[in-house]
Amino acid sequence: MIVVRFENPALREQAVSLWHEAFGDSEDYIRFFHGTHSSCYCLMLTESDELVSALYLIDGELCSQQGYYLFAAATFKKFRGKGYMAKLLKKAESYAKQNGKSFIALVPAEPTLFDYYSRFGYKTAFYACKQPVGTRFDADGVNVFCWSAGHTEYIHKEQEKYGTRLYEADGMLFSVYDGGFIKTPADKSDTYRYGMLLSLDERTQSFTQLNSYIGLTLE
Numbered sequence: 001m002i003v004v005r006f007e008n009p010a011l012r013e014q015a016v017s018l019w020h021e022a023f024g025d026s027e028d029y030i031r032f033f034h035g036t037h038s039s040c041y042c043l044m045l046t047e048s049d050e051l052v053s054a055l056y057l058i059d060g061e062l063c064s065q066q067g068y069y070l071f072a073a074a075t076f077k078k079f080r081g082k083g084y085m086a087k088l089l090k091k092a093e094s095y096a097k098q099n100g101k102s103f104i105a106l107v108p109a110e111p112t113l114f115d116y117y118s119r120f121g122y123k124t125a126f127y128a129c130k131q132p133v134g135t136r137f138d139a140d141g142v143n144v145f146c147w148s149a150g151h152t153e154y155i156h157k158e159q160e161k162y163g164t165r166l167y168e169a170d171g172m173l174f175s176v177y178d179g180g181f182i183k184t185p186a187d188k189s190d191t192y193r194y195g196m197l198l199s200l201d202e203r204t205q206s207f208t209q210l211n212s213y214i215g216l217t218l219e
Contacts, residue, residue, distance in 0.1 A: 002088065003043070003044045011046070011049075011051055012034060014050070014051035015030075015042060015044065015054050016030045018051060018074055019054075019072055019074065022072075023072065029162065033154075036154055037150065037151070037154045039148045039150025039151060040056055040058050040151070041056065041057045042054060042055070043055050043095060045088045045091075051076070053074065053075040053085050053088045054073075054074060054088075055070055055071070055072060055073035055074075055092060056070070056071055057069070057070055057095075057104075059147075059150070059151070060151075061145070062197075063143050065103060065203055065204050066100065067096070067104060067105060067200075068104045068105070069104075069105050069147075070092060086119075090120070093120070093198065097200055102199070102201050102204045103197055103200055103204040104198045105125070105197045105198075106122065106196055108195075114196065117196050120198065121199075122197065123199075123208040124196055125196060125212050126195030126212050126214050127188050127189065127193060127212070128184060128192060128195075129183065130182075131181065131182060131183075131184045132180055132181055133176055133181065134167075135184060137184045137185060138185075139170055139185055141211060142185040142211055142213050143211065143212040144185075144212070144214075144215060145215070152173070172215045187211070188211055194214065195212075195214050
């Protein structure tokens with residue numbers, strides 16, 4: 001059975017355990033995210049009321065088209081290798097279409113996952129490179145993925161609670177990581193491939209040919 005959002009406290013706690021197992025974030029942070037983010041949807045695959053896999057979707061926009069950003073997709077270790085995530089990714093696709101979305105964007109957690117997501121129709125569409133905070137860059141001609149107001153609001157709440165560093169330049173908001181680096185727009189190149197996009201209708205079929213960029217992520 002696939003469940004959208006949390007329908008009972010037990011599933012919420014299982015989702016916390018899954019996120020912690022897969023990505024190593026503290027349970028305090030994960031519970032803060034669940035309780036604070038106002039515009040995030042969680043899709044879960046369960047077997048006999050036990051959580052198997054989960055992923056999250058956040059509203060966003062690219063070139064005036066509405067879509068989702070997909071992240072924190074994970075399956076409990078004991079259930080991996082059985083095709084559960086494939087089922088959940090297909091559900092995410094149908095869920096997005098049902099909600100009038102034109103695309104789903106994501107940032108693979110590691111390079112090997114580019115090949116994995118390509119099996120489901122995702123194509124490289126976002127390019128970025130690592131630069132020190134304060135680096136000048138030219139964003140002209142770059143199509144920027146715009147986050148929902150709810151996500152931007154959450155990021156500032158996270159900054160207030162956990163002291164995460166943010167950097168703003170030219171109207172763009174960046175996460176600061178590794179002691180003082182940000183990811184900035186880069187030319188289309190395998191060296192700089194950063195994120196992927198699944199087109200859901202004819203309006204976004206050409207988006208993978210654009211030079212696009214996701215400015216702020218949850219990393």
